[in-house]
Amino acid sequence: MVPHETSPATSELRDLLRYGTDDQHDRFAKLFSAEVFDHVEGRSPAENAALAYRRLRHVNAELGPAAELVTGDLERFLVLHEWAGVLDPTLVSVLTIHYNLCLGAILELGGGERPELAAVVGELSRMDSVGVFLATELGYGNNVAEMRTRAVYDRATDEFVLTTPSHEARKFMPNTGLDGVPKIAVVLARLELDGQDEGVFPFVVRIRDENGPLPGVDIQSLGDKPGLALDNAVTTFRGVRVPRALLLDAQEPVIGQDGARTGAAKSLRRRFNRAMTRVQTGKLCLTSATAAAARASLFIAVRHAFARHVTVSGGRSVPVMTFRTHQAQLLDALARTCAVSVLLNSTRRQAAEGPFASVGVKRALAITKALVTWTAQDVVTTCIERCGARGMFTHNRISPHVALVQGSVTAEGDNQVVLLDAANEMLLGRDYTPPPAVTGDGSIDDPEHLLRLFSHRERRIFEKARAARGDGADPFERANSAALLSAELGRVHGVRRTLEEFHAVSLRATSPEARTVLTALLLRFGLAELGRDAAWHLEEGSLTSAQTRGIPAAITRLDALLVPEAETVVAAFGFTNEVLRAPIAENDYVRAYAELLPVPGLPLI
Missing domain, CATH: 1.20.140.10 (Butyryl-CoA Dehydrogenase, subunit A, domain 3)
Structure with missing residues (x-):
C-alpha cells in the first residue's frame, strides 16, 4: 500500500467525497476481486455476454434477499452499481435491468397479494430467469409515451393478447437475444378494453426459456455493440397471451374481479409515468x-x-x-x-x-x-x-x-x-x-x-x-x-x-x-x-x-x-489496484507487464 492511501488527509477526503459506508465498499471490493471478474481476452461478443450473465449470478449469490436490496436499501444498491461500473460496464446494464427495471417494477407496481407474481419474484430473486424491460420501440424512442404495442383484454379467457401491430412498434433494443438464458420481461403496452385505449401499463411476460424464444415471441439480434457485450435485440409479439394476474396495475386497477372496467382513467399521462417509475x-x-x-x-x-x-x-x-x-x-x-x-x-x-x-x-x-x-x-x-x-x-x-x-x-x-x-x-x-x-x-x-x-x-x-x-x-x-x-x-x-x-x-x-x-x-x-x-x-x-x-x-x-x-x-476515491488489476496503475508498470506477458530469460533492468 502506497503512503497516499493511508495518510490522514486521504482518509478525510474519502469520508467527504465518497458515498456509502466503508463496510459497503469493503464488501463490494472483496466481491469484485473474485476470479470471475478477472480480465479475459479473445472472447466473442456472445461469449462476453454469457460472461456478464455468469457474473450477474455470482453477484446475486452474494447479495442476500434481492427484494430487500431493490426496495429497501437504495444506498447499498447504488454502491453496487459503482463497483460494477468500474469492473464490468456490461454488468451495469444487466444489473440495473434485472433488479431495478424488472424486479423493482413488479415489487412496486404489482402489489403483494397475487401468488402468480410472488412466484415470478421468487424465480427472479433466485435468478432461475433473468429480468428484462421492454419499453422503447423502433419508431418511438424519446416519445415512448406514444408506443403502439397492444395488450387487448379477452374477457372470455381473462387474458390479454399482446401484439406488435407494425415495424414501428417492435421493441428496440432490450437484452433478449442470448440463447440459453431464460428471460422474464416487464413489457410496456397499451391496454385496450372494449375497444378503448386505457393507456400504457406494464405486463409480466415470459419471453424465452433455456431452449429459445417462446411461441409468439420473435427475437432478432441487433449484432455487435462495441464495448458493451449486451445481447441487444428487436423483439416482436404475435398474439402472446398474458393472464390478467400478470398485469401490474395494483396502484390503479383497471379491471374488476368481474371483468368490468373499474372506472375512467384519471390521466393517461399519469398511468404512463407510473409504468415508467x-x-x-x-x-x-x-x-x-x-x-x-x-x-x-x-x-x-x-x-x-x-x-x-x-x-x-x-x-x-x-x-x-x-x-x-x-x-x-x-x-x-x-x-x-x-x-x-x-x-x-x-x-x-x-x-x-x-x-x-x-x-x-x-x-x-x-x-x-x-x-x-x-x-x-x-x-x-x-x-x-x-x-x-x-x-x-x-x-x-x-x-x-x-x-x-x-x-x-x-x-x-x-x-x-x-x-x-x-x-x-x-x-x-x-x-x-x-x-x-x-x-x-x-x-x-x-x-x-x-x-x-x-x-x-x-x-x-x-x-x-x-x-x-x-x-x-x-x-x-x-x-x-x-x-x-x-x-x-x-x-x-x-x-x-x-x-x-x-x-x-x-x-x-x-x-x-x-x-x-x-x-x-x-x-x-x-x-x-x-x-x-x-x-x-x-x-x-x-x-x-x-x-x-x-x-x-x-x-x-x-x-x-x-x-x-x-x-x-x-x-481518496477508495480504489486499490489489487481490485482494479490494471498494469499501468502499478508503481512499476514495466514489472507488471513482465508478469502479465512473461518472456523466459528476459531480465528487468
Missing part, C-alpha cells in the same frame, strides 16, 4: 456507475502519470506529470470529476428522502445525470489519451468505460431531452425560484463570489428563456423557440448547484490539508466553468477585463498547488 431509480444507477468509472479512470491515469518517466534536458528522468500540458488536462478532469461526484452524492441523498415522483427530485435526477455523464465522457477520453497507447487496451481498464459513459448519456432518458424537460419545468415555476441577479465586487478566487457569478448568470438566462418562449398558443413552438436557452439554463443551474454543494463539503473539512485541497479543486472547477462563460460576463459587466484575463493565471496557480496532491485525491 423505475426509470428514475435507473437514472441514479447509471449515473452512479458512470461517475465511479470516471474516478477509476483518473485513479489509473494519475498513478501512471507519476510512474511513467521520460528523459528531458541534461539527461534528467522526470514523471510525465511534470509537464504542464499533462498536468492541465488531468487536473481539469480531476476537479470536474470531484465536483460532479459531490453533486451526485447530494442528489442521491435528496432522492432517498423522496418522493421520486416530486418535481424537485426529478429535476435533480435529470440535471445530475446530464452533468455527470457528459463530464465522464470527457474525463474517460482524456485519461485514455494521457496514458498513451497503453490506455487503449482493455486490460488497463479505462477503455471499456467509453461504452459505459456513451450508453449512459442516452439511457434512461437522453441527456438533451431530460435536461430540456427539467429546464421547461423551471421556466414554468414548478418548485423553482431563480436565484437573485446580484454580483457585487469580489475576487474570482473566492468561492462565495463564484457562486454569486453563477447565480447571476442563471437568473439572466432564466429571464431570457422566459422571454424567448413568448405567448404563442402552440406549446411546442413556444418551447422549441427557447430550447437553446433552456438547455443552457439547465446546465448553468447544475453548475451552480455543484458549486454550492462542493463549497459546503469543503467547509466541513476539519484538517487544514483536506480543506486546502478541496477548496483548490472547487476553484479549479469553478474557474474553468467561468472561463467558458467569460465573454458573457464581460459583456454583462459582472467580470472586469482584468478578471477575465486573470482566469488562466489563477488556474495555473491552483494546478501548482494540486500537482503534489493529485495522488492523495485519487487515493
Whole structure:
C-alpha cells in the first residue's frame, strides 16, 4: 500500500467525497476481486455476454434477499452499481435491468397479494430467469409515451393478447437475444378494453426459456455493440397471451374481479409515468456507475502519470506529470470529476428522502445525470489519451468505460431531452425560484463570489428563456423557440448547484490539508466553468477585463498547488489496484507487464 492511501488527509477526503459506508465498499471490493471478474481476452461478443450473465449470478449469490436490496436499501444498491461500473460496464446494464427495471417494477407496481407474481419474484430473486424491460420501440424512442404495442383484454379467457401491430412498434433494443438464458420481461403496452385505449401499463411476460424464444415471441439480434457485450435485440409479439394476474396495475386497477372496467382513467399521462417509475431509480444507477468509472479512470491515469518517466534536458528522468500540458488536462478532469461526484452524492441523498415522483427530485435526477455523464465522457477520453497507447487496451481498464459513459448519456432518458424537460419545468415555476441577479465586487478566487457569478448568470438566462418562449398558443413552438436557452439554463443551474454543494463539503473539512485541497479543486472547477462563460460576463459587466484575463493565471496557480496532491485525491476515491488489476496503475508498470506477458530469460533492468 502506497503512503497516499493511508495518510490522514486521504482518509478525510474519502469520508467527504465518497458515498456509502466503508463496510459497503469493503464488501463490494472483496466481491469484485473474485476470479470471475478477472480480465479475459479473445472472447466473442456472445461469449462476453454469457460472461456478464455468469457474473450477474455470482453477484446475486452474494447479495442476500434481492427484494430487500431493490426496495429497501437504495444506498447499498447504488454502491453496487459503482463497483460494477468500474469492473464490468456490461454488468451495469444487466444489473440495473434485472433488479431495478424488472424486479423493482413488479415489487412496486404489482402489489403483494397475487401468488402468480410472488412466484415470478421468487424465480427472479433466485435468478432461475433473468429480468428484462421492454419499453422503447423502433419508431418511438424519446416519445415512448406514444408506443403502439397492444395488450387487448379477452374477457372470455381473462387474458390479454399482446401484439406488435407494425415495424414501428417492435421493441428496440432490450437484452433478449442470448440463447440459453431464460428471460422474464416487464413489457410496456397499451391496454385496450372494449375497444378503448386505457393507456400504457406494464405486463409480466415470459419471453424465452433455456431452449429459445417462446411461441409468439420473435427475437432478432441487433449484432455487435462495441464495448458493451449486451445481447441487444428487436423483439416482436404475435398474439402472446398474458393472464390478467400478470398485469401490474395494483396502484390503479383497471379491471374488476368481474371483468368490468373499474372506472375512467384519471390521466393517461399519469398511468404512463407510473409504468415508467423505475426509470428514475435507473437514472441514479447509471449515473452512479458512470461517475465511479470516471474516478477509476483518473485513479489509473494519475498513478501512471507519476510512474511513467521520460528523459528531458541534461539527461534528467522526470514523471510525465511534470509537464504542464499533462498536468492541465488531468487536473481539469480531476476537479470536474470531484465536483460532479459531490453533486451526485447530494442528489442521491435528496432522492432517498423522496418522493421520486416530486418535481424537485426529478429535476435533480435529470440535471445530475446530464452533468455527470457528459463530464465522464470527457474525463474517460482524456485519461485514455494521457496514458498513451497503453490506455487503449482493455486490460488497463479505462477503455471499456467509453461504452459505459456513451450508453449512459442516452439511457434512461437522453441527456438533451431530460435536461430540456427539467429546464421547461423551471421556466414554468414548478418548485423553482431563480436565484437573485446580484454580483457585487469580489475576487474570482473566492468561492462565495463564484457562486454569486453563477447565480447571476442563471437568473439572466432564466429571464431570457422566459422571454424567448413568448405567448404563442402552440406549446411546442413556444418551447422549441427557447430550447437553446433552456438547455443552457439547465446546465448553468447544475453548475451552480455543484458549486454550492462542493463549497459546503469543503467547509466541513476539519484538517487544514483536506480543506486546502478541496477548496483548490472547487476553484479549479469553478474557474474553468467561468472561463467558458467569460465573454458573457464581460459583456454583462459582472467580470472586469482584468478578471477575465486573470482566469488562466489563477488556474495555473491552483494546478501548482494540486500537482503534489493529485495522488492523495485519487487515493481518496477508495480504489486499490489489487481490485482494479490494471498494469499501468502499478508503481512499476514495466514489472507488471513482465508478469502479465512473461518472456523466459528476459531480465528487468
